[in-house]
Amino acid sequence: MLELNNVEVLYSDVILAVKGITARVPQGQCVTLLGANGAGKSTTLKAISNLIRTEDGRVTAGSITLDGTNITGANPVEVVRQGLVHVMEGRKVLRHMTVEQNLVVGGHMGSGREAKERLDEVYSRIKRLAALRDRTAGYLSGGEQQLLVIGRALMSQPKLVMIDEPSLGLAPLMVEEVYGLLSDLKASGLTLLIVEQNTRVALELADYGYVMESGRIVLEGPSGQLKSNEDVREFYLGLTVEGERKSFRDMKHYRRRKRWLG
C-alpha cells in the first residue's frame, strides 16, 4: 500500500537525516519502525506526510508511493485526502479547543452528515472521549490526549494511519488501553505504521518491523523473527541472552557488545 524506496531526507540543506531507506507497508497490516533516538524515525514519517517542509527539510532522493500514486513531496493536504494521516510525536492536540471541537476539525473533509456519523463512531470506539467532550484539550492528562489525537485522526476516515510513539509517557495501563485501541483498529482493517520505543508492545501488535540506525535501516523482518533476534532482544527488549530481564542496577558494570554485526 505504502512504499518507500531509498528515500533521502535533508534538513536545511545540510543535515542528511535519512540516508536512503526502503520499506513497504502492505494493505491491512501493521508495520512498526524501531530505532534509537535520532535514528530518523520521525523524520521518515514526516517525509511521508511531507510535514518536513514545515521544518525546512525536503526529500532529496528516492520516491514514496501510496497505492501506486507517487506522493513524494506532495502537498500534505493531498496526502491526507488520499487517506493517509500522520499522528505526530508528542500528542499535538489543539490545546485551546474542546475535545469535541478537536474531533470536528479532524473530520473537516466530507459532508456534515458523514462527520456527525464518524463523530459518534469515534465516541463509541473510544468511550473515554465521550465523557470528556467539553473539556479543553490542553488540560487533559497525557493518556487522554493520546486517545484524542488518535480519535482525531480517525475522523478523516483514513486508509493508513502513521503514529509516532503512541506510548510516549503513558502509564502501563494506559499503554494497554491505547494498544488495545490500535489492535482493534487493525482488526477492523486499518493499515498502521507505528514508530515506537516501547519495542515489546510494538512487536506484539506488529506483523512486520524495521529497525533504523542513524538514518539507515539496519534490520528488518516479521515481528516474530525480530523478537528472537539477539541484538533486538538485548538493545530493545533489554533481555539477557538467557532471556530474563537485565536489572538496570547492573548497568554500571556492564560493557556494551559491538553491535549489528552482519
Place this chain on the structure above:
Amino acid sequence: MDPAGIFSTSYRQDQSLIRTRNQAITLLLFIVALFALPMFAEVRSVAVMTSMLITAVVVLGLQINTGLAGQVNIGQAAFMGVGAYSTAVLASKLHLPFWLALPAGGVFAALFGVIFGLAAVRIKGFYLALTTIAAQILFHFFVLNLPQKWLGGSNGITMQPAELFGFKFESDAGVYYLCLVVAMIMIAGGYGIARSRHGRIFAAVRDDDVASGMMGINVVRTKALAFLVGAFYAGIGGGLWAYYVRFVTIDQFTLIHSIWFIAMIIVGGMGSITGALIGVFVIRMAQESITSMGPVLIERIPFLGGDLVFAAMNIFLGGIIAGFLIFEPRGLMHRWNIAKRSYRMWPYPY
C-alpha cells in the same frame, strides 16, 4: 565557523569571535577603511554612512531586545526619541558636555524602556509587541503637552555641536568620526553581551521562559534588563542623532521609523548582531539609492512626473522587504550560516 580541518584547541579560542589570522586581518583592514572613508569617498556617502552608524546603534539595541531576548518592540523610535530629547535638554539647557549628555541620554531612555520591560513580564507575544506601540503614542503626547520649558513642546530643541578639547564636531566628517567611534564601542559591546552570560539568559528567556525560571534565571529581571539594554542603545543612538541634526522634534521619531528598524533586523536576521548590521546596511542602501534614483529618472523621463516616480519608489522599498522575507524568511544571516556550514563540510556534499 572554521573551514574543515581547523579545530579550536582551547575553550577560549572556541569561544572567541575571531579565530583565524585572516579574519583578524580582514577586520583590521575594514576598520581602517572606515576611518579613511571621509578622505576618499564623496560627501554623500559619508553622510549616508553617518546616518547608517546612528541607525546601527539603535537597531543593535532592537536586535538585543527583540532578536536575542525575543521581546518584540515596535517602540524603538520612541526610546530613541527619549534619548535624543534627554541629551538635547541636558546639553542645551544644563550645558553638560556631550561626553556626559550622551550617556545620560542613554540612561534616561533605558529607564523609560524598563517600564515596558516590566509590562513584558505579564504581556507576551503579539500583545507585548503591540503595547510597545503605546510607547510611541505616549512619547508623542507627553513631549507635546508637557510645559514648553521642559521639552520644548512643539518648538523642539536646538543644540550646539558636540565639543571635545575645543574641537567642534560640526563638519560632516567631524560628525561622522564622532558617530563612528561611539558606534564601534556600542557594536563591540553588543558582541560582548551577546556572547556572555547575559546574552545567554536573554536567549533562554526567549526560547522558554518557564524553563529559564527553573534554571534559576530571574525572568522578571531578565526581561526588564533586555528592554533596558535595548532602550539604552536606542538612547545613545538618539543622542548621536541629536548631535547630528542639532535640532530635535517629535516628528523625527515616529512609528514608521520604528517599523523600519524592525524591517532591518528581519532582513539581517533575527538574533544575530552581525545580522543587525547587515540589515541596516541593506535597507539604508536601498532607501538611499532609491531616493537618489528618483531625480535622475525624472530628468530622463520628465513626463512621468515626480509624484508617480517617487510613489513607485515606495513600492520598490516595500517589495524589497517582502521579497527578502519570502525568499529568505530567516534573514541574510541564516543564509550565510548555511553557506558556512556546507563550506565546513566541503568537499562532502552534506
Place this chain on the structure above:
Amino acid sequence: QATYNIAGIADFTGPFADVMKDITGCRRGVLDWWNDEVGKSLGVTLKVKEHDARYDVAQVASLWPGIKAELNPIAAWGLGGPDSNALQQRLPNDKIPLLLGTAGYGFAWKGDSWVFNARATYPHEAAGFYTWYQKKMGSAPLKVGVISSEVSPAYVDIHKGVERFAKDNPQVLEIVETIYTEAQPTDLTQQVSRLLRKGATVIQVFNNTASVVATRRALQSLGKGNIPLVVSAHNGLLSSGKALGDLNQMEGSYEVYGMAIPTDDPTTARAFFEKLRTQYKTQANFTSPCMMGLATSLLTVRAVEQVVKAKGPAGVTGADVRAALQTNAVPSERTFGVLPNVKFSNEAPFPTSGLAVNIGTIEKGKYKLIEQNAPVPNVNKW
C-alpha cells in the same frame, strides 16, 4: 552664461504629496521664464533639481550633504517643518539660504536666520483675517472655534499662536474652544455642535483638508451650513471644495494667506501664471500650492537679480543671495502680485513688518477674491 543650481526638496510620498505637483511645477515654471526673459540678458541661468525627502527629517538630513556637494546650490527650496528642522542649524556653515513657500512657525522665530518663509506665520495670517472680519461683522468680538490636531507639531504651533493673539486682543476675538482631531477625523458632529452651542460664529481649520471636509459635513448635518470656515493655503477652498465634491459646499467660507488668491479674477498674478502655462508649458494648476511655488521661486530669482546687478554674473554665492534677500525689499509688482510687499529683517525668518493678507471666499459657487492687502496687526511671540 554662468549657470547656478538650486536644490529643490520635495515631498511626493509624505503628507503633502497631494499639493506637491503644483508647487514643483510652478517653481520650475518661474525658472524657465526667468532664464528666458531676465537671466539671458544678465548672463545667468538657474537650474533646479528635486529630491524626494518624504517630509522626513532623517531623509533631509542624510540627503542634504550629497545635494550640497553635487549641486553646490546658491539656494534651496523647501516645504516647511522637516526641511528647516533638519537644516536650520547647518545652513549658516553651508552658507546656503533655504526658501519656503509655507507660512512661518513660532518655533522658527529667531534672529539671523538662513531660512526664509515667503509669508509671515499662520497666526499672523489668521490675525489679519480676524481683524478684517471683526470689522466686517460689527463691533462685538468674534467667537471663534478652532479645529486643530496634534498629529504634527506644526498644527500645535499654529493654534498656540492664535490663542496667544486672542488673549492679547480680546476686543477682536475670543476662542470658545480648541478641538483636537486625528489626521483623518471620524464624525465631528458632536464636537462642532459643542462649538456652536458655545456660540462660535466662525470656525478655523488650519490643519488638513480632511479636517476641513469633516468639519464642513458636521455643519451641514447640523443644518448650520451658513457658519463660515476659515482655512489656509495648504488646505485652501479649491482643494477642500474638490474633496467635498463641488465648490458650492464651501459657500461662504474664507481662505486667508499672504499671497495672491488663485481665483479667476483678472489679477496680475493670474496673468503671469497664464504666461507661464502658455509660453513656458508649465505643468501645474493655478492653486494655492502653486502660489507657494511661485512665491519661493520669485523671491529667489529677484534676489539673484540684485546680486548679479551688484557684482556681475560670475561668482554668485548663497551668502550673496541671503544678503540680497535680507537687505532688499521686494515690492508686490516685482512678484506680479503673487506676494504683497515683502521686507525681510534680521529678526525673523519671515517678513514681520508691513504685512498684509489676501482673503478669498466662495460666493454663489464662485471662487473669488473678497479682500486684498488686508493689514496684519501686531502679533506677539508665543
Place this chain on the structure above:
Amino acid sequence: MSDLPGGKPPQIVLSANHLLLQFGGIVALNDVSIDVHADELLAVIGPNGAGKSSLMNCLSGFYRPKAGEIRLGEHSIRGMGTHEVAARGLARTFQGTHIFSGMTVIENLMVGRHLHMRTNLIQSFCHFGPAVREEVAHREAVEEIIEFLEIESIRHVPVGSLGYGLRKRVDLGRALAQDPKILLMDEPMAGMNTEEKEDLARFILDVREAKRIPIVLVEHDMGVVMDLADRIAVLDFGKKIAEGTPKEIQSDPAVLKAYLGEGVA
C-alpha cells in the same frame, strides 16, 4: 540506601506536607505529603493525570499549592518563585522537552551554570578579563558534563534540531550543570528505547555515586523504577495511595489495581 550506616533516622532534604492544588474543578493534588531523604532515590509513579507533574511543579515553585507546606533543607520555599527555589539548589528536568531550542547544546548547559556566574552587565559589555575568564572556567565544568553524558559529538548542534531522546539527555545535562542539592526528574526516559534507558539509568546511578544528591524520579517504566528506586510513592487522582520499598509496592493490591494492572510486574 535509605538505611544509612549507623541506622540513625534519615535526614530529610526536601519535604512537602498536605499539599492541596486545584485547577477550577479538578483537584490535581489532594493532601499529598512526601519526604525526600538525603542521598536516596524516591520514585513517584501513578496513572496519567494522577498529579505527578503537578507535584513536581509545586516542589519547584511553578505551581502555588492552595494549602500545604514545602521545605527545602530547613527553610520553607512555599510561595517562592521558581528562580528562588532553583537558587536554593533544586534542579529539575521536564516532562516533554523544555530546552532552549534556539541554542546549541553547549549554550544550553552554560545556561545551567548561570546560577554560579557573577559577571555583571558592564563586564559582559566589555567582555574582557573577568568575563572571559569566568566563561572559560564554567565552560570547563560544562565540558565535563558533556563528556559524562557522551554528547561530545553534538556539542555545537542547535538543540532544536535534535531528536526527542537526545533533547532529554541535554535536559538532564542542563540540570546537572546547576550542580544542585536535589534533582527532580519528570519522566526522563519517556521516548527512549531500552538501550538508551540503560544508558540513562547508568548516568543516574553515576550521578548518585559521584554527587551523592537525592533524586526524585517520575517514571512510567516499571522496570526502571523497581530497579533504581529506594522508595516509591504512588499517586492516583491526586491522592497518595501508597508509599514504600519497591517490594512493598509491587505487592500492594491498591497499586496493582490503579496503576500496574495485573499483567505487568
Place this chain on the structure above:
Amino acid sequence: MIDFLNYLINGALTGLLYALIAMGFVVIYRASKVFNFAQGELVVFGGYMVWWTVIQMGLPLWIGLPVAFVSAAIFGLMIERIFFARLVGESIFSMVMVTIGLLILIRGVVLVLFGPQVRAFPMVFPIEPLIFGDILISRSMLYGGLLTIAIGFGLSWFFNKTRAGLTMTAVAEDHQVAMSMGISVQRSIAFAWILGSILSTLGAMVHLSGRSINMLSSDIGLAALPVALLAGLESLAGLLLAGVLVGVIQGLASAYLDPLVGGAIGSVFPFIIMLLMLLIRPTGMFGWKTIERV
C-alpha cells in the same frame, strides 16, 4: 446632562466603528495566526475602491459598492497568492513581518493608482443625522454600528460553531498540526485575507462616508488597535464590548479633559486603558489564555 448622553451614545458608535476596523485584524488573526500590521492600508485601499467605482466610474451605489467589495476581495486574494502562498510552513513571525513590508508596499500602490490628492468619498449614508430631542446621531455611524454588531455576532458564530470556522481556528492554533490533519493552511490564509479586505472596505465605507479619503486615512488602523487587544486577538463578539468601552471613554475624555489639559489627551486614553487591561489580563478580556503545562 444631555451633552453627557450625546457623548455617551456617539462615543459608543465611534467605538463600534473601531470594532469594525479591528474585526479586520481579528479575522485575519483568527484564520491564519498572522497579525496584520497593514490593516489601516487595507482600509485605505478598500476606500479607494469605493471612491473609484462610485465617483470615478460614476456607478450608482447599488452597483458600485458590490463591485468595490469584489475588487477588494480580489486584492486580498492577490496578497495571499503573491506573499503568503510561498510562506506556508515558515514561522508565523516571518509572516507577520511580511505584513510590515505590505504596509509600505500598499502605500506605494495606492499612491501610484489613485494619486495623493484628497478625494471626495461618496455619501453612502444620508448625511442628516437622526435627532431625538437634543440627542443627535450621525446616520453613517448608527447604521455602521448596527452593521458591526450584526457582523460581530455572525462571525463569532461562524468561527466558534461551524465546522469551516473551527477548521480555520485550528490553523490559528498551529499550522503544522493543522496540516497534519489535511487542513489547507493556504486556503485558510487566503480566506482570511479576502474576508479581511472586505471588512476593511466596509470599515472604510462607514468611516469615510461623505467625508474625504487619502493616504492619511490609514490612521484608523492605529486607532482600532487598542480595541483589538482589549478584546483579545481571538475574540470577535468581544470586540463589540471592547469597542464601546474604548469609544465611550475616549469620547468623554476628549470632551471633558482635553479643554482642561489643553491637549489631545482623549487620543492616548485608549492605549492607557489597553495597557492597564493587559497588565491585569495578559490576553485581553476574551482572548485565549496561554496554556502552560510543564
